[in-house]
Amino acid sequence: MTSYVVKRLLGLLPTLLLVGFLVFLFVHLLPGDPARLAAGPDANLETVELVRKDLGLDRPLPQQFLRFVNGVLHWDFGRSIRTKRPVSQEIGDRFMPTFWLTVWSMLWSVLIGMAIGIVSAVWRNRWPDRLGMTFAVSGISFPAFALGMVLMQFFSVQLGWLPTVGDDTWRHYILPSLTLGAAVAAIMARFTRSSFVDILGEDFIRTARAKGLDERRVVIKHGLRNALIPVVTMMGLQFGFLLGGSIIVEKVFNWPGLGRLLVDAVDMRDYPVIQALVLLFSLEFILINLIVDVLYGLINPTIRYR
Amino acid sequence: MKSLFRMLTAAVAAMALAAPAFAAKDVVFAVASTFTTTDPYDANDTLSQAMAKSFYEGLYGFDKDMKMIPVLAESYEVSKDGLVYTIKLRKGVKFHDGTDFKADAVKVNLDRVTNPENKLKRYGLYNNNIAKTEVVDDYTARITLKTAFSPFIAQLAHPSTVMISPTALKQWGSKDIAFHPVGTGPFKFVEWKSTDYLKVAKFDGYWRKGYPKVDTITWKPVVDNNSRAALMQTGEAHFTFPVPYEVAEVLKKKPDLEVVAAPSIVLRYLSMNTQQKPFDNPKVRQAIAYAINKDALAKVAFNGYATPAVGVAPQGVEYAVKIGPWPYDIAKAKALLKEAGYPDGFETELWSAYNHTTAQKVTQFLQQQLQQIGIKTKITLLEAGQRVEKVESWQDPKTAPVRLYYVGWSTSTGEADWALRPLLDGESWPPRLFNTAYYKNDKVDADIKNAQLTTSSAEKAKLYKDAQETIWKDAPWAPLVVEKLLSAHSRKLSGVYVIPDASFNFTEIDLK
Numbered sequence: 027m028t029s030y031v032v033k034r035l036l037g038l039l040p041t042l043l044l045v046g047f048l049v050f051l052f053v054h055l056l057p058g059d060p061a062r063l064a065a066g067p068d069a070n071l072e073t074v075e076l077v078r079k080d081l082g083l084d085r086p087l088p089q090q091f092l093r094f095v096n097g098v099l100h101w102d103f104g105r106s107i108r109t110k111r112p113v114s115q116e117i118g119d120r121f122m123p124t125f126w127l128t129v130w131s132m133l134w135s136v137l138i139g140m141a142i143g144i145v146s147a148v149w150r151n152r153w154p155d156r157l158g159m160t161f162a163v164s165g166i167s168f169p170a171f172a173l174g175m176v177l178m179q180f181f182s183v184q185l186g187w188l189p190t191v192g193d194d195t196w197r198h199y200i201l202p203s204l205t206l207g208a209a210v211a212a213i214m215a216r217f218t219r220s221s222f223v224d225i226l227g228e229d230f231i232r233t234a235r236a237k238g239l240d241e242r243r244v245v246i247k248h249g250l251r252n253a254l255i256p257v258v259t260m261m262g263l264q265f266g267f268l269l270g271g272s273i274i275v276e277k278v279f280n281w282p283g284l285g286r287l288l289v290d291a292v293d294m295r296d297y298p299v300i301q302a303l304v305l306l307f308s309l310e311f312i313l314i315n316l317i318v319d320v321l322y323g324l325i326n327p328t329i330r331y332r
Numbered sequence: 333m334k335s336l337f338r339m340l341t342a343a344v345a346a347m348a349l350a351a352p353a354f355a356a357k358d359v360v361f362a363v364a365s366t367f368t369t370t371d372p373y374d375a376n377d378t379l380s381q382a383m384a385k386s387f388y389e390g391l392y393g394f395d396k397d398m399k400m401i402p403v404l405a406e407s408y409e410v411s412k413d414g415l416v417y418t419i420k421l422r423k424g425v426k427f428h429d430g431t432d433f434k435a436d437a438v439k440v441n442l443d444r445v446t447n448p449e450n451k452l453k454r455y456g457l458y459n460n461n462i463a464k465t466e467v468v469d470d471y472t473a474r475i476t477l478k479t480a481f482s483p484f485i486a487q488l489a490h491p492s493t494v495m496i497s498p499t500a501l502k503q504w505g506s507k508d509i510a511f512h513p514v515g516t517g518p519f520k521f522v523e524w525k526s527t528d529y530l531k532v533a534k535f536d537g538y539w540r541k542g543y544p545k546v547d548t549i550t551w552k553p554v555v556d557n558n559s560r561a562a563l564m565q566t567g568e569a570h571f572t573f574p575v576p577y578e579v580a581e582v583l584k585k586k587p588d589l590e591v592v593a594a595p596s597i598v599l600r601y602l603s604m605n606t607q608q609k610p611f612d613n614p615k616v617r618q619a620i621a622y623a624i625n626k627d628a629l630a631k632v633a634f635n636g637y638a639t640p641a642v643g644v645a646p647q648g649v650e651y652a653v654k655i656g657p658w659p660y661d662i663a664k665a666k667a668l669l670k671e672a673g674y675p676d677g678f679e680t681e682l683w684s685a686y687n688h689t690t691a692q693k694v695t696q697f698l699q700q701q702l703q704q705i706g707i708k709t710k711i712t713l714l715e716a717g718q719r720v721e722k723v724e725s726w727q728d729p730k731t732a733p734v735r736l737y738y739v740g741w742s743t744s745t746g747e748a749d750w751a752l753r754p755l756l757d758g759e760s761w762p763p764r765l766f767n768t769a770y771y772k773n774d775k776v777d778a779d780i781k782n783a784q785l786t787t788s789s790a791e792k793a794k795l796y797k798d799a800q801e802t803i804w805k806d807a808p809w810a811p812l813v814v815e816k817l818l819s820a821h822s823r824k825l826s827g828v829y830v831i832p833d834a835s836f837n838f839t840e841i842d843l844k
């Protein structure tokens with residue numbers, strides 16, 4: 027198992043290099059001159075040239091790429107074109123708010139989603155199932171920005187119970203994590219339900235029932251564990267997506283996270299920030315996949331790693 | 333348990349004792365985007381410069397109606413040839429770090445921005461004209477220009493031209509000063525959490541006695557329009573700008589809020605590429621100007637928060653001349669088009685420099701209006717990067733793809749030179765500046781040049797009048813509307829104004 031993890035971690039390096047290369051090419055293919063954008067709406071030609079030199083954009087592309095790779099190897103991602111602060115600092119400031127928001131949203135949405143899923147599967151096609159799936163379909167179909175605005179209007183503006191924007195206290199986390207988690211909870215519910223419905227039809231469940239186990243034990247011990255594999259896969263994927271920072275939720279709740287940073291960076295063609303962010307997102311996905319793979323083994327010991 | 337109780341009572345007692353000190357006047361401003369920098373010489377956005385007014389002041393500045401007033405300067409004299417400006421400075425002014433404000437500060441700051449080594453984004457605004465800055469005595473500075481440039485004092489009033497403490501500049505260096513701003517302004521810099529807020533606190537040694545009247549200002553960037561409105565409704569913010577038109581109606585209904593529509597110098601126009609057929613024919617351009625109903629445009633796209641443009645430079649800019657509005661006359665438009673040889677109209681591109689909802693409404697309205705005289709347009713809303721690539725940094729004027737172009741301009745010096753030269757001078761074609769009409773008229777160019785050289789105000793007024801009237805007749809643009817600036821503030825807050833260039837004036841800020 028350890029050797030498997032080490033092998034996977036080593037495999038990370040070529041992947042990241044490839045991602046880095048592609049991202050570098052892509053962002054430099056975007057239309058628009060970042061020096062002109064940075065210099066602003068009433069700058070003249072001389073100023074634009076000065077800004078270009080300042081940002082190192084006057085050098086040939088291969089040289090810029092080498093500088094980028096070399097910098098990354100020394101853990102230096104350059105400075106943001108927009109704010110001139112080090113990219114590592116820009117991202118560092120915003121990583122934790124996004125991370126905690128992701129964790130809290132995932133936590134409640136996975137718990138609630140799985141509960142709804144199990145209940146729906148057990149009482150399949152009866153009213154708990156109908157009710158649960160109604161929730162699930164609404165959760166998927168209701169757009170996050172609208173949900174966020176409705177929640178804010180109701181709980182912050184009308185009732186005054188919760189703060190509107192920012193991330194200062196735990197109370198600030200409630201509305202954004204509800205908004206962000208709603209879709210995840212819905213997806214989890216549907217996934218758990220379908221996975222559970224399959225498992226409940228299996229032979230070993232019939233055997234468990236036949237030997238006289240009570241239904242609760244059958245569902246929780248024999249059913250849940252086996253139904254969990256696809257659910258964990260989905261969980262990993264969702265976690266990865268959310269870690270990228272939800273652009274919409276972060277905008278509505280003015281969350282100081284990575285999603286807003288990415289939007290700002292793309293708007294201003296802030297190359298260093300875009301590159302570092304995409305690298306970070308790729309790294310996150312790879313790591314999450316690894317964790318998911320390891321979890322498979324814990325859930326189902328018959329899975330072996332080589 | 334007992335000790336916990338004791339601690340609690342102690343805490344409550346401490347809070348009660350400290351209460352008077354806590355009755356601080358803390359103001360929160362909710363603004364629309366994050367700040368790029370605190371250094372006005374390196375800022376290209378109005379908002380960052382407006383925020384920097386908390387801690388920085390210039391030699392000259394603008395009052396709430398955008399009239400130029402002396403701030404750190406007391407008076408100036410200009411030599412006969414218009415080359416040498418001698419500026420008398422205010423005495424008894426201190427920077428936040430205790431340094432006295434003297435003539436050396438003027439020299440250090442202007443030398444910094446005119447030195448290309450420092451690579452500041454406002455380099456272009458100063459380098460063209462400042463030759464050198466000298467210290468005559470402690471309270472007299474002398475600035476020598478390369479060529480006479482009569483709007484020079486207006487340039488000193490531009491929100492970029494501020495006085496940074498020379499001591500702090502030496503300590504932090506030209507780059508890092510942006511993270512440690514030290515000026516002479518009413519507030520000291522406290523902290524900048526770039527994701528969240530920027531906070532400033534009252535400077536006790538401020539030279540204007542009795543000011544500022546509040547203890548702190550927290551500048552909070554909140555990107556989403558609705559969230560900003562929510563913040564105003566819950567009372568978490570005291571002032572917000574801009575307020576989108578659709579939100580204005582909601583906020584107006586709240587008894588403790590006031591929505592203000594202030595006049596602006598933000599002019600919206602439709603520029604036409606005069607180097608390309610069919611727009612090389614003035615009759616075609618005039619026809620387009622006649623075909624647009626500006627009153628309806630203001631109502632439809634701006635919810636009434638705009639007025640038809642009455643000149644080439646908007647009212648409020650010094651030396652702006654009122655000529656229009658350009659009448660709406662479909663019959664005349666059709667006749668002109670026929671005279672020009674396009675009785676059935678033609679097809680062309682209509683680009684917008686912005687991709688927000690208002691721009692979308694404007695372009696759709698224009699499309700529909702031009703359809704009436706047979707001109708079919710294809711709309712493209714340019715995203716910032718595309719705009720730069722296809723318009724602002726297009727290298728060869730002959731092949732420039734821009735045709736009809738919806739754009740706007742805010743004259744941040746409040747003076748006719750900056751309203752006309754960057755947009756209509758023959759020298760200002762992209763990529764140099766923003767003459768997107770590729771307009772060139774020798775008479776206009778000469779007027780702009782001569783107005784720079786003269787020091788006589790009457791002479792200047794005459795030259796600018798001539799230039800504006802010529803341009804109006806030539807119609808390189810169809811002038812559209814002048815926007816109004818919508819802001820909202822709590823009724824407890826007073827003395828905060830959005831000035832016509834969309835910057836803020838908060839000298840008189842107070843909280844009840």
